[in-house]
Amino acid sequence: EYVIVDGEILDRTVAKVDIEDRGYQFGDGVYEVIRVYNGKMFTGKEHLQRLVESAEKIRMKLPYSPEELEPKMEELISKNELDTGIVYMQFTRGTSPRNHVFPAADVAPTFVAYTRKVARPVESMEKGVRSILDEDIRWLRCDIKSLNLLGNLLSKQKAAEAGCFEAILHRGETVTEGSHSNISIVKDGVIITHQADNLILNGITRQKVLEICSNEGITFEERAFTLDELSAADEVFSSGTTVEVMPIVEVDGKPVRNGEPGLVTRNLQNLFKAEIE
Ligand code: PDD
Known part of the structure; x- marks a missing residue:
């Protein structure tokens, strides 16, 4: 299995990151899946x-452009003979003695990437999954895909311990997103999902779904919706890179409409599948 560390393709067993890497010490970095x-x-x-x-928002300059990163990721995918899965990549603000202040400008970001086999969650997508509600205790820059995921982890763990797939997060009465996905509801044929502001990650899958809606003439609204609207919804679904379009059939032990x-x-789901084939 090969990975990338600072631009070099290496065998997984020899890849190393310093103990004073700022990603390790502070979660000071950004990532993509x-x-x-x-x-x-x-x-x-x-x-x-x-x-x-994301990097610009945390005042970090990436050492590679998207045009340079794309072929590197393609090379890694091909060397690992990956068919269906994910590429994970992250940049941290580099390695330097622990200090809350940013390191000097000559400290280069640490770049790590790897691939992993991940099947499409066909069975869950067919049957739907269960969810819990949890207060969104995260910071106010959820639009940044930062390595600081503690709030997300605590919510996801709570969901997992309840035998659920996702935690639907809310700030008071307002539903924001999931612990690791975006949340949409359907009411009277209209899809409603939180607007892309600082309270959610503007998911690429979310954007793809909305693009499909525009093309197909499916009505949608990008606006905050409440917990009451969630409980009165005809349908609820989660969207994300690994989960695609995932029906949520239960919220906090209560079925969504008939629970199917x-x-x-x-x-x-069908329109999304057509995009990836
Ligand atoms: N999670 N919201 C949050 C908090 C997320 O962590 C994710 C993705 C999404 C969906 O974004 P996208 O459609 O671009 O994947 C929304 C990734 C997959 C993860 O952390 O594993």
């Missing part, structure tokens, strides 16, 4: 563009 279908990155350019934006995936979600 890109889907690979049939050995090719899906929406790779969009992910690499978001990586650049709804027709709007099914239709979106």
Whole structure:
């Protein structure tokens, strides 16, 4: 298995990162997870563009452009003979003696990437998954895909311990997103999902779904919706790189309508599948 460390393709067993790497000590960095279908990155350019934006938002300059990163990722995918899976990549603010202040400008970011086999979650997508509600205790820059994921982890762990796939996060009455995906509801045929502001990660899958809706004449609204709207929804679904379009059929022990995936979600799943084939 091969990985990339600072631009070099190495065998996984010899790849090392310093103990004073700022990603390790502070979570001071940004990352992306890109889907690979049939050995090719899906929406790779969009992910690499978001990586650049996340880096800019934390005042970090990436040592590579998206145009330089793309062929590197392609080479890694091909060397690892990956068919269906993901590419994970992260940049931290580099290695230097621990100090909250940024290191000197000549300290280069640490760049790590690897691939992993991940099957499409076909069975869950068919049946739908269960969820819990959890207060969104994260910081106010959830638009940055940063390595600081403690809030997300605590919520996801709580969901997992409840036998659920996702935690639906809310700030007071407002539903924001999931612990590792975006959340949409369907009411009277209209899809509603939180607007892309500082409270959510603007998912590439979310954007792809909305693009599909525009093309297909499916109505959607990008706006905050409440916990009451969530409980009254006809359908609920989660979207994300690994989960694609995932029906949520239960929230906090209560079935969503009849507890089965709804027709709007099914239709979106089929349209999404057509995009990746
Ligand atoms: N998670 N919101 C959060 C908090 C996420 O962590 C993710 C993705 C999404 C969906 O974004 P996208 O459609 O671009 O994958 C929304 C990734 C896959 C992860 O951390 O593993």
